[in-house]
Amino acid sequence: xxxxxxxxxxxxxxxxxxxxxxxxxxxxxxxxxxxxxxxxxxxxxxxxxxxxxxxxxxxxxxxxxxxxxxxxxxxxxxxxxxxxxxxxxxxxxxxxxxxxxxxxxxxxxxxxxxxxxxxxxxxxxxxxxxxxxxxxxxxxxxxxxxxxxxxxxxxxxxxxxxxxxxxxxxxxxxxxxxxxxxxxxxxxxxxxxxxxxxxxxxxxxxxxxxxxxxxxxxxxxxxxxxxxxxxxxxxxxxxxxxxxxxxxxxxxxxxxxxxxxxxxxxxxxxxxxxxxxxxxxxxxxxxxxxxxxxxxxxxxxxxxxxxxxxxxxxxxxxxxxxxxxxxxxxxxxxxxxxxxxxxxxxxxxxxxxxxxxxxxxxxxxxxxxxxxxxxxxxxxxxxxxxxxxxxxxxxxxxxxxxxxxxxxxxxxxxxxxxxxxxxxxxxxxxxxxxxxxxxxxxxxxxxxxxxxxxxxxxxxxxxxxxxx
Numbered sequence: 180x181x182x183x184x185x186x187x188x189x190x191x192x193x194x195x196x197x198x199x200x201x202x203x204x205x206x207x208x209x210x211x212x213x214x215x216x217x218x219x220x221x222x223x224x225x226x227x228x229x230x231x232x233x234x235x236x237x238x239x240x241x242x243x244x245x246x247x248x249x250x251x252x253x254x255x256x257x258x259x260x261x262x263x264x265x266x267x268x269x270x271x272x273x274x275x276x277x278x279x280x281x282x283x284x285x286x287x288x289x290x291x292x293x294x295x296x297x298x299x300x301x302x303x304x305x306x307x308x309x310x311x312x313x314x315x316x317x318x319x320x321x322x323x324x325x326x327x328x329x330x331x332x333x334x335x336x337x338x339x340x341x342x343x344x345x346x347x348x349x350x351x352x353x354x355x356x357x358x359x360x361x362x363x364x365x366x367x368x369x370x371x372x373x374x375x376x377x378x379x380x381x382x383x384x385x386x387x388x389x390x391x392x393x394x395x396x397x398x399x400x401x402x403x404x405x406x407x408x409x410x411x412x413x414x415x416x417x418x419x420x421x422x423x424x425x426x427x428x429x430x431x432x433x434x435x436x437x438x439x440x441x442x443x444x445x446x447x448x449x450x451x452x453x454x455x456x457x458x459x460x461x462x463x464x465x466x467x468x469x470x471x472x473x474x475x476x477x478x479x480x481x482x483x484x485x486x487x488x489x490x491x492x493x494x495x496x497x498x499x500x501x502x503x504x505x506x507x508x509x510x511x512x513x514x515x516x517x518x519x520x521x522x523x524x525x526x527x528x529x530x531x532x533x534x535x536x537x538x539x540x541x542x543x544x545x546x547x548x549x550x551x552x553x554x555x556x557x558x559x560x561x562x563x564x565x566x567x568x569x570x571x572x573x574x575x576x577x578x579x580x581x582x583x584x585x586x587x588x589x590x591x592x593x594x595x596x597x598x599x600x601x602x603x604x605x606x607x608x609x610x611x612x613x614x615x616x617x618x619x620x621x622x623x624x625x626x627x628x629x630x631x632x633x634x635x636x637x638x639x640x641x642x643x644x645x646x647x
Contacts, residue, residue, distance in 0.1 A: 228272065228276060231276060231279050231280075232249070232279070234279075235279065235283065236251060236252045237249050237250070237251055237252070237372070238250045238252065240264075243266075245268055245269050245270070246266045246267065246268055246269070247266070247267040247268075247269065248264055248265075248266060248267075249264060249265050249266070249267055249372065250263055250264055251263055251264070251265070251375070263375075264375070265371065265372050265375050267368065267372065268368075271338065271368040274336050274338075274367065274368050274369075275368045275369055275372065277336070278336055278367060278368070278369040279369065281294045281296060281297055281299075282294055282295055282296045282297075283369060283373075284402070285373050285433070286300070286302060286406065286433070287406060287433075288432065288433060288619065288620070288621075289302050289303070289430045289431065289432060289433060290302065290303040290370075290373070290374035290430070290431040290432065290433050291303050291370050291373065291374060291391065291430075292369060292370060292373045293402065293405055293406060293409070295399065295400055295401060295402045295405050296399050297395075297399070298395065298396030298397055298398045298399055298400045298405060299393075299394070299395050299396070300393070300394045300405065300406075300409035300413075301366070301367060301369070301370045301391050301392070301393045301394075302370075302391060302392050302394075302409075302413060302430050302431075303366055303370055303371075303374050303389055303390070303391050303430070303431045304363075304390055304391060304392055304417075304428045304429060304430050304431065305390065305428065305429055305431055306390075306427065306428060317426070318350070318363075318424075318426055328351075328353035328355060328360055329358070329360075329397070330351065330353075330360055330362075330395070335351075335360075335362055335364070335367075335393050335395065336367035336368070336369070337362075337364045337365045337366065337367050337391075337393075338365045338366060338367065338368060338371070338389075339365070349362070349363075349364045350362065350363040350364070351364075358396070358397035358398070359394075359395070359396055359397065360393075360394075360395045360397070361392065361393070361394055361395075361412065361416060362392070362393040362395075363390065363391075363392055363393075363428075364390070364391070364393070365389065365390065365391070366389040366390060366391035367391070367393075370389070370391050371389055374389070374431070374433075390428075392413055392416065392428075392430070394409045394412055394413065396408070396409075413430065417429070417430075432619045432624075458641075458642065458645045459645050460641055460645060461644075463491065464488055464491055464492075464641060464644075467484065467487055467488050467491060468485075468488060468637065468641065470484055471484030471485045471487075471488070471634070471637070477618070478623055478624065478626040478627060478630055479601050479616065479618050479623050479626065481630050482597065482598070482601065482626055482629060482630050482633055483598065483601060483602065485630070485633040485634045485636070485637040486594065486598050486633055486637075488637040488640060488641065489541070489544050489545075489594075489633070489636055489637055489640055490541075490544075492544055492548065492640045492644055493540055493541070493543075493544055495644060496540075496543045496544040496546075496547040496548060497540060497543055499547050500543050500546075500547060537595075538591075538592075538595055541591055541594075541595045542588060542591040542592075542595075544591075544640065545587050545588075545590060545591040545594075545636060546587055546588075546591075547643070548636075548639050548640040548643040548644070549587055549590075549636055549639045549640070550639060551585075551586060551587055553635065553639060554586055554587065554590055554635070555579060555586065557631070557632065557635055558577060558579060558586075559579070561628050562628070565628050566593075566628070571621065571622060571625035572597065572622055572625060572626065572629060573600075573614070573622065574593045574596050574597050574600075574629075575589060575592040575593035575596050576589075576593075577589050577590060577593060590632065590636070593629075593632075594629070594632065594633050594636065597616065597626075597629055600614065600615060600616040601615075601616045603615070
């Protein structure tokens, strides 16, 4: 049942200073737990807390004044750049102990955690850079619809910033009819710990700046369903913030989603010397290639940028293929200018070049401009399993031992298929059961070798067309 209009109150966040100051105070049930440390920083009852951390694969390895250094055992070997350590201010131990008492699990894709028994999700988000802090201050001026909810007296866990300059907005939205609440505020200590956010300054003080979106369904939800519902609500919130309020927030991806290492082909043993350029590259294709390199880090975008170079040479490849076929017909000693059949064969070649399918046209680009031995060298240098059916990418496998299909045709089919998965809707009947390849997914993070492959194809096409 919807509340009457008078039950909602539209005010600016800047007018909520008194109310916010009450909301962000620690919950009374947590206060007694702070006695785990005395005023000198010596531990009084550390063992239960250590056991609680160890149950989640976390160990206390060091004390630095008012900070504890935590080490994550589960991080070993699971990625390149996910930190093994995080810092925990002692004053936040009560909050962390309460959060760890639930069924905390890291979100499968994003930086944050879920708690199925509580129906609770918290995801770290960030403002775009530059201008992140200004965007945060603008968000404080947003008008929000306030209504009383169960969090008025029992607020969601969050870090209270000691430095007012880094105070985040506190936006708490609720749908009482469904007992559902969303909040944008400073992250809780568990979200910071789970995301390995250090927040350390040069003088080894701890300054929390992380912002999170907290979603509380108010009831137990199965793990898979919780992630699905929370993600849908999260991206709906971010969409409306962008389109209605021009506020851009992005969820941070888990950094332990391993990116597959790649090896380039024909890498020199020693760096080559600089030289005056001998290869003439057209302005347009040069701009495309340079842009592709600036997209490094966004693997789907980088893949599409190199693919665009191959599309740029599509007309040249089709023309070259058609001229090749026409010349062969003209050199045929059986060709007669007065014979209708001979002339129709030339017409058929021209029409085929014009009306060929998109996939066949792309195959033509690869066949015309790519040296097969270069592709073989590249594939032999890669992880032998990556390009097979057991690899992380759902795409046409590449098999150098396949004698029935040329390796260039295999490569063209794989690259074209991945491109379609990135740019087309997943229910497009033209591409069968192929699922959309989403950014920030495990497949997207694993695209490295395929990006290097399509980059090599682009380089081959540019070399073959230099000076033209």
